[in-house]
Amino acid sequence: MNIHExxxxxLLKANGVPVLEGVxxxxxxxxxxxxxxxxxxxxxxxSQIHAGGRGKGTLYHPESRAHVMDGGVxxxxxxxxxxxxxxxILGNVLVTIQTGDxxxxxxxxxxxxxCDIAHEYYLAILVDRENKSVLIMASTEGGMDIEHVAExxxxxxxxxxxxxxxxxxxxxxxxxxxxxxxxxxxxKSFGKALSSMYSMFVASDCAMLEINPLxxxxxxxxxxxxxxxxxxxxxxxxxxxxxELRDLSEEEDVEIRAKETGLxxxxxxxxxxxxxxxxxxxxxxxxxxxxxxxEPANFLDVGGGANEEQVKTAFSIILEDPxxxxxxxxxxxxxxRCDIIARGVIAATxxxxxxxxxVVRLAGTNVDEGKAxxxxxxxxxxxxDDLAEGAQRIVExxxxxx
Amino acid sequence: MAIWIEEDAKVLVxxxxxxxxxxxxxxxxxxGTQIVGGCTPGKGGQSVDLQGKAFPVWDSMFEAIEATxxxxxxxYVPPPFAAEAIMExxxxxxxxxxxxxxxxxTEGIPTLDMVKxxxxxxxxxxxxxxxxxxxxxxxxxxxxxxxxxxxPGHIHAKGRIGxxxxxxxxxxxxxxxxxxxxxxxxxxxxxxxxxxxxxxxxECLAAFEADEQTQAIVMIGEIGGNAEQExxxxxxxxxxxxxxxxxAGATAPPGKRMGHAxxxxxxxxxxxxxxxxxxxxxxxxxxxxxSELGSVLLESLKxxxxx
Numbered sequence: 001m002n003i004h005e006x007x008x009x010x011l012l013k014a015n016g017v018p019v020l021e022g023v024x025x026x027x028x029x030x031x032x033x034x035x036x037x038x039x040x041x042x043x044x045x046x047s048q049i050h051a052g053g054r055g056k057g058t059l060y061h062p063e064s065r066a067h068v069m070d071g072g073v074x075x076x077x078x079x080x081x082x083x084x085x086x087x088x089i090l091g092n093v094l095v096t097i098q099t100g101d102x103x104x105x106x107x108x109x110x111x112x113x114x115c116d117i118a119h120e121y122y123l124a125i126l127v128d129r130e131n132k133s134v135l136i137m138a139s140t141e142g143g144m145d146i147e148h149v150a151e152x153x154x155x156x157x158x159x160x161x162x163x164x165x166x167x168x169x170x171x172x173x174x175x176x177x178x179x180x181x182x183x184x185x186x187x188k189s190f191g192k193a194l195s196s197m198y199s200m201f202v203a204s205d206c207a208m209l210e211i212n213p214l215x216x217x218x219x220x221x222x223x224x225x226x227x228x229x230x231x232x233x234x235x236x237x238x239x240x241x242x243x244e245l246r247d248l249s250e251e252e253d254v255e256i257r258a259k260e261t262g263l264x265x266x267x268x269x270x271x272x273x274x275x276x277x278x279x280x281x282x283x284x285x286x287x288x289x290x291x292x293x294x295e296p297a298n299f300l301d302v303g304g305g306a307n308e309e310q311v312k313t314a315f316s317i318i319l320e321d322p323x324x325x326x327x328x329x330x331x332x333x334x335x336x337r338c339d340i341i342a343r344g345v346i347a348a349t350x351x352x353x354x355x356x357x358x359v360v361r362l363a364g365t366n367v368d369e370g371k372a373x374x375x376x377x378x379x380x381x382x383x384x385d386d387l388a389e390g391a392q393r394i395v396e397x398x399x400x401x402x
Numbered sequence: 403m404a405i406w407i408e409e410d411a412k413v414l415v416x417x418x419x420x421x422x423x424x425x426x427x428x429x430x431x432x433x434g435t436q437i438v439g440g441c442t443p444g445k446g447g448q449s450v451d452l453q454g455k456a457f458p459v460w461d462s463m464f465e466a467i468e469a470t471x472x473x474x475x476x477x478y479v480p481p482p483f484a485a486e487a488i489m490e491x492x493x494x495x496x497x498x499x500x501x502x503x504x505x506x507x508t509e510g511i512p513t514l515d516m517v518k519x520x521x522x523x524x525x526x527x528x529x530x531x532x533x534x535x536x537x538x539x540x541x542x543x544x545x546x547x548x549x550x551x552x553x554p555g556h557i558h559a560k561g562r563i564g565x566x567x568x569x570x571x572x573x574x575x576x577x578x579x580x581x582x583x584x585x586x587x588x589x590x591x592x593x594x595x596x597x598x599x600x601x602x603x604x605e606c607l608a609a610f611e612a613d614e615q616t617q618a619i620v621m622i623g624e625i626g627g628n629a630e631q632e633x634x635x636x637x638x639x640x641x642x643x644x645x646x647x648x649x650a651g652a653t654a655p656p657g658k659r660m661g662h663a664x665x666x667x668x669x670x671x672x673x674x675x676x677x678x679x680x681x682x683x684x685x686x687x688x689x690x691x692x693s694e695l696g697s698v699l700l701e702s703l704k705x706x707x708x709x
Contacts, residue, residue, distance in 0.1 A: 237481070266660060284575075
């Protein structure tokens with residue numbers, strides 16, 4: 001789960017990490033009031049969306065798609081400029097390298113006081129899958145695309161692996177500060193900020209905490225100038241406050257509804273809907289559809305113990321997508337019995353008046369009963385014995401390869 | 403021989419009084435697994451009925467292992483308590499026997515809980531953790547066998563193919579594929595789809611390589627992380643038995659979690675393409691479609707003079 005920069009900064013501040021004064025705004029009037037309140041000659045006017053590359057992004061009109069302004073993060077030197085930038089940003093669509101061509105509507109702004117920057121650094125805390133521990137990454141090359149730095153000058157990225165039993169140790173903070181060339185007051189300020197960020201990462205069950213840039217100010221203080229925070233959704237049960245931080249407009253409505261009914265759904269661009277049990281098999285089903293020339297419309301895992309009702313919900317979610325021209329059901333019954341799935345499929349096709357071709361491949365527990373139930377129905381359901389046959393069949397039925 | 407779990411392994415069930423725990427414990431007994439009881443804090447002294455027989459419940463894993471001399475435990479405890487259940491089992495096995503296998507089925511454990519639990523288990527080298535978020539481990543026997551997890555037992559048969567996979571139903575698919583060419587399995591291990599887990603691919607490959615019963619290996623990966631690439635590089639140097647591989651997620655979009663917490667392409671890394679390339683570079687015979695695993699395996703067995 002991702003949150004906005006302004007929310008991330010509030011969290012950093014609450015955890016004792018220095019950030020600049022800023023105000024969250026949703027209207028141009030808010031932004032002007034924020035400018036007056038901050039009393040800073042220079043302010044940053046920052047689009048708030050859940051995607052990176054905002055500074056180099058482009059704003060377009062949401063309907064006409066006419067070009068409005070280059071740059072989703074602007075430095076304003078006057079009240080008039082704040083007015084112009086806020087007007088150009090709010091309600092318009094911001095396209096960045098991470099949003100895709102569609103872009104995202106900007107509903108939130110962050111107006112932040114300026115500061116005197118001496119140097120920009122990069123800092124991130126994340127879970128390192130290979131070492132099974134928390135990893136801290138820092139670089140002197142702040143404000144840049146870190147993947148580019150990793151490829152071109154990997155020696156400029158410094159890493160610390162935190163022992164889960166010992167936690168972040170003093171020497172690790174000192175070594176990292178020295179590797180970044182920080183001395184004196186800045187060294188001390190960095191150590192303190194890093195401790196606070198690590199504590200926040202653990203206490204808030206973060207999946208990722210990325211500060212790019214983390215800056216050293218002219219007066220040798222370390223300040224978080226940006227904040228990209230995401231949480232580990234598995235830990236949601238112990239963080240009631242996340243409900244308030246969640247911006248539902250940033251998530252696919254249908255994906256949220258699927259999740260509420262225990263289904264895992266991701267929308268894709270193709271025209272063959274898939275309904276599968278198990279995440280690995282659901283991915284493999286998409287892959288095999290593509291292998292035989294089709295394009296999957298979605299990822300959908302109904303889970304290990306789905307009932308008739310969930311199968312019906314799954315069908316209705318797939319059919320909401322107007323691109324869907326056919327559906328492939330692929331079930332390997334383990335805990336889930338094929339006869340139950342077969343009944344669910346029949347109930348759903350009848351209830352939803354299914355009018356696209358449907359191929360059903362069943363295997364595993366009670367497969368013979370399942371197949372018999374499907375065969376006995378007078379519905380237009382095409383059986384398949386294995387995944388390859390199922391995929392080929394559905395591609396044929398929708399009129400051949402895309 | 404098989405790996406880690408013998409056909410007659412004695413198995414405890416943590417969370418045996420819960421709905422999931424009881425349901426699957428019953429299925430395990432039905433398959434022939436030697437279940438010796440279970441553990442649910444606060445319910446010690448009670449018993450649970452499985453296949454018409456009463457099985458004892460203990461309050462703690464220390465008591466349960468002391469009383470039964472169990473070899474393994476399987477965890478069906480909800481996510482908020484699962485990491486602690488893993489650590490309790492690891493501590494008890496280590497203190498009492500110096501060894502034991504802990505299989506965690508639970509999906510949805512917070513990642514930082516697993517970071518802690520995995521470090522805890524790694525401090526007890528005799529204890530092996532399998533999972534979490536996995537179907538478990540099964541060693542099919544001559545009649546029955548040891549099924550520790552949620553996989554459908556009846557699709558398996560004892561044989562010489564070792565299977566290791568990140569995914570549940572895709573493992574069943576692989577099992578069915580071996581059966582389609584008249585091959586059974588030595589042991590099937592589901593290592594799980596979480597970003598931080600216990601036993602990994604390399605440990606499974608090493609164990610299959612050392613196991614006399616296993617003569618060929620099927621390895622199934624998915625997008626996210628680089629465990630498959632590391633395993634392939636390791637296999638190229640260390641595994642002499644034929645390996646057949648598949649990777650799920652070639653069509654997955656970047657930056658989106660595909661069901662499993664760990665199945666995500668981040669920063670352009672961890673794609674199926676990368677993983678297939680690593681498999682091929684290591685001489686692993688790849689199937690581009692799981693329905694072809696059987697025929698690719700048959701080909702590999704023939705090449706190795708095993709058919």
